[in-house]
Structure formats: structure tokens, C-alpha cells
Amino acid sequence: MKPSQIQILLAGLLVDVVSSQAPKCPDYSIYSKSRHEPFSSGKHALSSARPAPSCRTFNSTTVETLLSNMTLALADPDLYRLFENTYPNTLDTAIRWRGHAADNRAEELAFIITGDIDAMWLRDSANQLQSYLALVEPDPAAANQPDSIASLYRGVINLQARYLLTAPFCNSFQPPPESGIPPASNPAAASDIVFPTYDKSAVFECKYELDSLAAFLQLSTDYYETTHDADFFGKFLWLEALQAVLETAKSMTAPTYDPDTGAVLPSAYTFTRQTTRSTETMANDGLGSPVRETGMIRSAFRPSDDATMLQFLVPANMMFARYLGSAKLIVDALADRAPAGLADEMAAFSTSIREAVTKHGIVPVVSTNGSGVETVYAYEVDGYGGAVVMDDANLPSLLAAPLSGDLSNIDPVYVRTRARLLSADGNPYFMKGSVLDAIGGPHAGPGMAWPMASIVRILTSNDDEEIVRVLRELIGSTDGLGLMHESVNSNNASQWTRQWFSWANGLFGQMILDLRVRKPHILQQSFQ
Template sequence: MRPSQIQILLAGLLLNIVASQAGPSCPDYSVYSKSRHEPFSSGKHALSSARPAPSCRTFNSTAVETLLSNMIPAIADPDLYRLFQNTYPNTLDTAVRWRGHASDNPAEELAFVITGDIDAMWLRDSANQLQSYQAALEPDPAEASRADSVASLYRGVINLQARYLLTAPFCNSFQPPAESGLAPAGNPAAASDVVFPPYDKSAVFECKWELDSLAAFLQLSATYYESTHDAAFFGRFLWLEAVQAVLETARSMMAPTYDPDGTGAVLPAAYTFTRQTTRSTETLANDGLGSPVRATGMVRSAFRPSDDATMLQFLVPANMMFARFLGSARLIVDALGERAPAGLVDEMAALSASIREAVTRHGIVPVVSANGSSVETVYAYEVDGYGGAVVMDDANLPSLLAAPVFGYLANIDPVYARTRARLLSAEGNPYFMKGSVLNAIGGPHAGPGMAWPMASIVRILTSSDDDEIVRVLRELVNSTDGLGLMHESVNSNNASQWTRQWFSWANGLFGQMILDLHTRKPHILQQSFQ
């Protein structure tokens, strides 16, 4: 018999009481999250209580705690509610490593948000981690100005990301700011890196050029603006300068490999990367240049959102996302009026439109149908401008599957619908993992057989089919090995084999998906997943 909502509420209260009695010593969450902790959920999976004690949480948000409480009657299944309770606040509970202000401007908020088990801040990850809390962003100026508001956390991350982009715009992950007093994290994998342009390793954790890092900065900015309408914030500190750096960097990576004058000369590279490694996905071919490309109107990306090297450098989903949020962020620049550089709005709008046109012209490719009976057009994952295309998808966002999630197109778009069907089949996508536990897209980062819960979450976010949503949601509930958290990847046939139990981006995305279902399909959350 399923427990009542009162029993679930009492279990949550007990969890907080037990946590509050844990004392002043806070465990290392990278260790704590590998073990199961009482009280367990009352469903058949008996999921662990994975939240730290309130005194050990890295950021406490009244808005998020209220949202968690308000969702109790909306989620009937005790295991599903425990997953939501554990995952949605995970970034706030565990990953806000430091908050403060700039040393040269006490009004400039800063926030250093780590990925989870890696003590560095990725532009992409931190933006996506905060994206999950859009529902808790305070639109009221008085509420948003409080130091403990989610809006304050957004401002701190946007300001720090702007600083990072002005420091090293080709880099993807960064060390804590000097104001924090935190020691830089070591990165043995990067010890042999030879990167152009050079960068300061005391400020940068890793310098892989990923177009989605720039897109993530624009996305986070647009989300904050859309929810708060606080345009003035963007004119106070370094945001406009960072946007200009984003445009300059992106344009430099639109150049082809060879001079188009017909001489065959190799053009000077705006970015190169080599690393001594046994993994081909950790370095670039051709002495750091990557695979050759012709000009297409898209922006090159040396690495994917997984931090794996691209095979062909025009990464289609990254260009989709960049075009989408260039268009959104220009609205902020427009709202700033004369405080913004002349012509910046038009430049952003024109570049967004031209990249969209290039994605349509070069990113849609013909493929033979799975049964070999016909030819259809789908979005490629990567292209090179020479006619080469990689037809697949990777679990990490931005992905082709996630194009409707970040608002590039609708899930009813016919090319997207064909692409989605292909990506979610073992016959059409070499990185679709089938199994008895989880059927989901993976990628080279964790390898064959390892399905990513993140991709299952995106599958739900892009589906209107109740049966599909329920089936995938049931797989997710069954995939946590009792820990009650979303892993990075899970063996598609064995839930006890997984990578990264503490991956706060995937956790937040799971909570975001539950809130989306509460809006779109609340009846699904009233079902049992036992």
C-alpha cells in the first residue's frame, strides 16, 4: 500500500530533524553520497536520504524549500518524490563552493559553483546547474536583492563567468577567484597541454575550446533577464565587455582551415590544443588544429559538451544553442539602450540569423533509413563543410535531442522528429544504449554500454507521449543503485555499475523535468512507479 502524503511529509520532516542533529562536522559529500542514509523512502527501492544537514548545505533558499514542500501532494510515488527531494536542490546543497564580492567593487557579487566531485567551475555546467532554478528566481526586486536569493546566486555566477571570459575566452573551466582564498585545484590531465592562445593555469583549470561554453553564458544571462527584467544589472559590471569577447572569439573560429584564395595555404589558427594522452578524445588531430573544415557560416568547436574532442569541428547542437541565445541576449543589450556599444544589438541579431541559416544549409543531411528502404533528411551531430557528417548524438547538453529544451525549435518540427526517432534507436545512433535497466543515449566519454540518465531526462522533456514518459521515468527511478541520485552514466544492464554518483547538473535537470511534468502532465506524477 502506498504511503499517504502525510506520511511522506513526516518522513521529510524526520530527515531534516536527523540532519540537524548531525553536529557541526560536515562530511565530505563526495564520500557521503556513495553510501545510503536513513530514513529510506517507503517504496520498494528504499532510496537513500542524500541531502546534507541544513547546517552543511552550501546555499539555503527559502524559495526552493517551499517548492519542495509544495510538490509533496503532486507526486504520489514515494520513491519518485525522494528522488525529486534529493536531486532538485543538489547544486544548492553541495556545489556553491564560495560566494562573495569583487575585491575592486564591493557591489559586484561573485559565486563559484563547482560541478560536484571536481573542484572547478565549468562555464557550461554552472550555467546549467543554475538553469534548473529558474522556477525559484524571484521576480520581485526587493526579494531578488536579498543576499540569500536565487537571483543573487545567478548574478554572482554571471559576474564570475564574465570575468572568466575576459581572462581566457577559449577555455572551458576555471579555478576559484582570488577573492575566495581557495587554493587552485590540481589537474594532472592538463599537465602536458600545449594550448594557443596560452593561458594562466592559476586562473584556468582546463582550456578546451567548446562553443557551448559561450552559449551557456548567454543562456544564463537571458534566463535571469526573462525572469527578473533586471536589465540594469547587466550594465553595471563586466557583462557587456564579456559579450563583445564572446562575439570576437566566435567569429575567430568561423575561419576555414585553408585560405579561400585558392593558393592552398593553411590559415593561422585562432586556437590549437594538444595533450599527451592514451585517449584519442582528449587531444586534437593534426598537431592541435583538428580536422580540416571549409567555411560554412557556423562556428568551429574543438571539443564537445562532454569535453571529448570533436571528430568534425562544426558541432551542430552547439551552433544551434549559440544562435538561439545570441538572439535572446540581444534583448538585454537592447534594453540597456545608450549604455551599450553602438551596433552591438544588430551584430548579435545578424550573427544569430546567419548561424541559423548555416545550420539549415549544412547541418541537415540525407541518410538511409534504418531498414534501408528510403533516404530521409536529419540533423547531423557534426559536419565539416566538405560533405562529411557524423550522424549520432551524445548525452551531454547541448545535444541534438535537446534542441527543443533550449528553445531552438519545437519538438514537432519534422526534421527534428525524424532526427529524434533515429537518435533513440540502436539502429540509427551508435551511442544509443539498450538494456534491461536504462535505454538511453550515452557517448564516448563513458563508452559503449554506459547509458546516461541525463539523456533519459531530456527524452522526457522532449516527449508528448504519456507511455514513453512513464516508461523512461520508471527506468530512471530504478537506476540509482539505491543512492537516490542521478549518476553521470549507468551500465544499461546493471544499475550497480555507474560513474560519478555526485553530478549536480544531472540532479538539477531531473528536478527541472519533474517541475515540467507538473505543468504539462500532472497526472503522470500521480502514478505509481513501484
């Protein structure tokens, strides 16, 4: 049901305190570009980058207590300042609006921006919240408080469900009408020709990315496994959105040609854009490069929002299979409300994707020293034997595959793949330099290393020496601003893109909390 104008006006009264205070608070996209006292007492003299409490978009006592407690866990002043700035960054700056559906006051909604772009990506918002998963309140009384992290999760799940029912092939969305926030302009999308068509007042950009569908499953699974609140998933639009995800994914398993007649089959999704960048549009008038049927799911674009070269994006298929399998548990718990056979369909589809990844996604390559042939995971394949052997910094990535729990970081194929990805001889997008040795990607281009990839490198490593070396690089990569950038010139920390990138900031904090459990002795070291 579309909300009426009266309902929207009434809902607009619920716009959070941030909106009413916005005129008094600095624009964070400007504020975060300059340094602010007090500086950290270490050699990097890192800026204090948090907004004043009254200007933060979400205040959490739990987070503030955690930040205070971490002063004992983090001995280095620069490292602590970096954690203090980055971990709460999404809560401090990116909870753009919270409220309720106009046609159902019980349905919570939360609109989370990525940072300096005033739109909500399915992938980014799921990852931004994942940083706070450990703080989700499992106790029902606490979880139902309006300022709980659990409430944020419910609001984002509900809004993502609405988005997926509106335009399941799209990746990035406009504020909900209830927020009263006007749609953001996206000049880059002005020339887009997309099938299926979509409403630009609801959608910011419509690049079909398999990981966007997987992000909805991940977000749902994270919340359910923490709270066991199955009843929530049966109240609103989650089951309908889940079925839209399944239908969309299955439609993209189709090959390019009819195997019997050779005729070109119509595609469930096509995309073209007038652009000077090849990564911003799809080949063959929007069809993309041809693929054979493999059991894997096509993805027109990567998590970087760049077009795939070959449409079977291996890490996205891994992620989708993993979280489709775990989301089945939610459907099991909703047996009295879920369509008959839905859980079995999910389990079978998850298994078939995993089998297809093993069959088609592992490819032989010449070892980097030329001594022989080894098998590794490809980044993209086409079912014809074609493979793109590389990695991209954005998640899901091959480097990050163990983080979902579906692949061990001691798996022999992963170990070989990891070694290749972290080598300038094996990965064309591994950026080596005096500031960062890290994976980048076409999105920011050669020479631009992504801190996100360095963070993932630490999260997937058991090697103390490697962790310390990469952590030291990250501390020195912020240009004194004390925030994780999108990308940094691997040889010049003063050249970077996007100083306000909430996902990377939260992931850095998430990594520090992981080290506190796995490697607390490393956090007691000096990085001076």
C-alpha cells in the same frame, strides 16, 4: 584590476558559512557513495542523500517550501525521494563560495562546482542554475536579498564574465582569488599545449567548446527575461565579456585553408595533449580535422569535453544562435551604454548561423530500415559533405534542441532525427539494456547510458507511455543511492560513474516540475 593581497584577505572574511562549518560536515563526495536512513518506503528503498541543513552550501526557504508542497504532486514514495534528493543538490552541495569582487563591493560573485570536481565549468554552472530559474525572484526587493536565487544568478554571471575576459577559449576555471580557496590540481592538463596560452592559476582546463560561450548567453538571457533587470548588465563587466564572446566565436568561423591560395590558415585556437584517449586531444597537431567556411562556428570539443570529430558541432551552433539572438534584447535595453551597432551585429550573426545550420547541418541518410533516404540533423559536419550522424548525452545535444525554444519537437526534421537518435540501429551511442535505454557517448564509453539523456527524452516527449516507461527506468537506475549518476551500465545499475553530479540531479528535478505542469496525472501514478 588585480586585487591586492589586503583586499583578498578582507574578501576572505566573507567566505560563507559553509567554509567555517566544513570540518564538522562529512565530505559529500564520500557521503553520497553510501546509503543513509531514513530510506524511502517504496520497493527501491532509496537513500536520503541531502546533507544536514547546517552543512548545506545554500539554504533557500523557497526551495524547502516547494519540496514540501510536492508531496501532494508526487504519489510514488521512491519518485518523491528522488526529487527531494536531486532538485536541491546544487544548492545543498555545490555553492562552493559566495562573496564580492575585491575592487568593487557591489559586484557579487558566486563560485559553483560541478560536484566531485572542485572547479567551475561555464556550461555546467549555467545549467545548474537553470534548474532554479522558476524560483528567481522578479520583485526587486526580494531579488536583492543576499539569500535570493537572483543573487546567485548575478554572482555567477559576474564571475563568468571575469573568466571570459581572462581566457575566452577556456571552459573550466579555478576559484577566484577573493575566495581564498587554493587552485585545484588537474594532472590531465599537465602536458597540454594550448594556443592562446592561459594562466593555470586562473584556469582549470582550456578546452575550447562553443557551448561554453553559449552558456554565458543562456545564463544572461534567463536572468534578464525573468527579472527585466537591464541595469545589472550595465554595471560591471558583462558588455566587455559579451564582446569577447563575439570576437572568439567569429574567429572560429575561419576555414582551414585559404580559398584562393590553398595555404593553411593560422587557427585562433589549437590544442594538443599527451594522452592514451583520442577524445582528449585534437588531430593534426592541434588544428583539428579540416573544415570549409560555412557560416557555422567551429568547436574543438563537445559538451562532454571530448574532442569533436568534425568541428562544426551542430547542436552547439543551434544553441549559440538562439541565445545570441535573445541576448540582443539586453543590449537593446542598454542602448545608452552599449557600443554602437553591437545589437545589430548580434542579430545578423545569429541569423547567419541559423541559415548555415539549415544549409549544412541537415543531411541525407539511409533510413534505419533501409527502405529509402531521409534527411536528419547531423551531430557534426565539416562543410565538405562529411557528417557524423549520432548524438551525445551531454547538453546541448540534438535530442535536446527543442528545449531552447528555437526548434519545435514536432518539426519534421527533428522528429526524424529523434527517432534515429533513440534507436540502436540509428545511433551508435544509443545504449539498450535492462536498466536504461538511453543515449551515452564516448566519454564514458559503449554500454554506459546517461540518465541525463533519459531526462531530456522525457522533457522533449508528449507521449505518456514513453514518459512513464523512461521515468520508471530512472527511478531504478540509482543503485539505491537516490541520486542521478553521470552514466550507468545499461544492464547493471550497480556499475556507474560519478555519484555526485549536480547538473544531472538538478535537471531531474527540473523535469519533474515540468511534468507537474504538462502531465500532472503521470506524477500521481505508482511506479512500484
